[in-house]
Amino acid sequence: MDVDDLRQRLEHERQALPLSNQLLQSLCIDYEKVDAALAWQQQSASHHLICFSDPLYPPLLKQLSDPPPLLFAKGCVEALALPSLAIVGSRNASPGGLQVAYQLATDISALGLSVCSGMAMGIDGAAHKACVDHQRSTVAVLGTGIDIVYPRRHRQLYENIQQQGCILSEFWPDMGPFAGNFPKRNRIISGVALGTLVVEASRQSGSLITARLAMEQGREVFAVPGSILGGYHQGCHDLLRDGAKLVETAADIVEELGSLTAFYLEELHSSHHIQDDEICDLPFVSLLASVGYEATTIDAIVEHSGKTIDLVLEQMLELELQGWVIAVPGGYVRVKRS
Structure with missing residues (x-):
């Protein structure tokens, strides 16, 4: 990405942000800093510039009324x-x-x-x-x-x-x-x-x-x-x-976020054409997010994960063999990995 490309991209995305005209006018990009931003990015492979249209831009952040047009990131983006x-x-x-x-x-x-x-x-x-x-x-x-x-x-x-x-x-x-x-x-x-x-x-x-x-x-x-x-x-x-x-406990949180997590992952996968193992080295993330520390029924896991029951049973067996969950009367329980 060169200077002109970044300038054009930032200006295009500034106009595309879901903001009022007044806010757009106030959101002026200081293009004198573009050279410095690109130089910073090139200092290390772990330095990243993330524009609004970038696939790595956090999807939920786009829903804000005032999302940042540009993010600086270091590490594993x-x-x-x-x-x-x-x-x-x-x-x-x-x-x-x-x-x-x-x-x-x-x-x-x-x-x-x-x-x-x-x-x-x-x-x-x-x-x-x-x-x-x-x-x-x-x-x-x-x-x-x-x-x-x-x-x-x-x-x-x-x-x-x-x-x-x-x-x-x-x-x-x-x-x-x-x-x-x-x-x-x-x-x-x-x-x-x-x-x-x-x-x-x-x-x-x-x-x-x-x-x-x-x-x-x-x-x-x-x-x-x-x-x-x-x-x-x-x-x-x-x-x-x-x-x-x-x-x-964490189970109180998973109870509320389980279905939202599954929906988030399904949306992410469909929009970016990626699989669970490409965004995280944990297996079957949506299933893990659907199993709490108290017994979770198969029906609940199927509903939260959005997967077919046959696929759920197959993947839950693999998770059990890997030590992520254990089978109990009434369903499965999430356990700490050894």
Whole structure:
């Protein structure tokens, strides 16, 4: 891709964005930076520029009223093709909150879902770390330029995320940490995901912005309840009163997202002509996303996965032989892989 090609592509896609004329006029692309963007892309094979029409552009992000026309990405961009859950919460999380975030991220990623968050301290970091520790996909959406590590103490996490997932930003690579950019990036965290889980949040927590945006985007919102003492969970309790799904285990999330995940994958496959094993090294992703930690009936798996019963039975047998599920009276149960 040369300079003229990128300029023409960006201008065409700016006009094609689902925005009002007033917003389109305000969304002026600084073409003086195009050379710098291309130079940045060419620095490494792991550097990627993703335009709105690019097959790698997160499909759910296109549904936003103000989607970014250009994304900078580092790492394994194929992670963007996976259905994902956003996990967010307090930067000053309690030890218990960090443990819950880590465990839920571990269990959700084991189902074949990618975990998306903002690489902040606290809950965000715990969710990313769970995926890194178990060599599973995670996407970190930055409120800075993609080359700026913030907070600095997450330098190693920033590097590790790129091995199984990717770093994502709409800001130019050298953009520093300006306060106004972090609420703006939250729309991308919720926008790329099927749903948003808030693990621990006070009423002043910025993670509630992400939850509110998820609601406005028509996505599922989940919250973990907690003690009424200390104020750590007031924001989560408010979300639950407003209709968020109460979460104690990953099964509570899969119950809501199972059919959405299957639909997402079917749409992705039909639009890009790809198979499960081309976007993820987990086998039969839509089936794994349809089986919970409690007994799931064959009828439910067939309905959620969108596959024929013969194919479901064949693939479930293979999953059982590989140690992903076990057969129990009444259906199947998802288990951790050894």
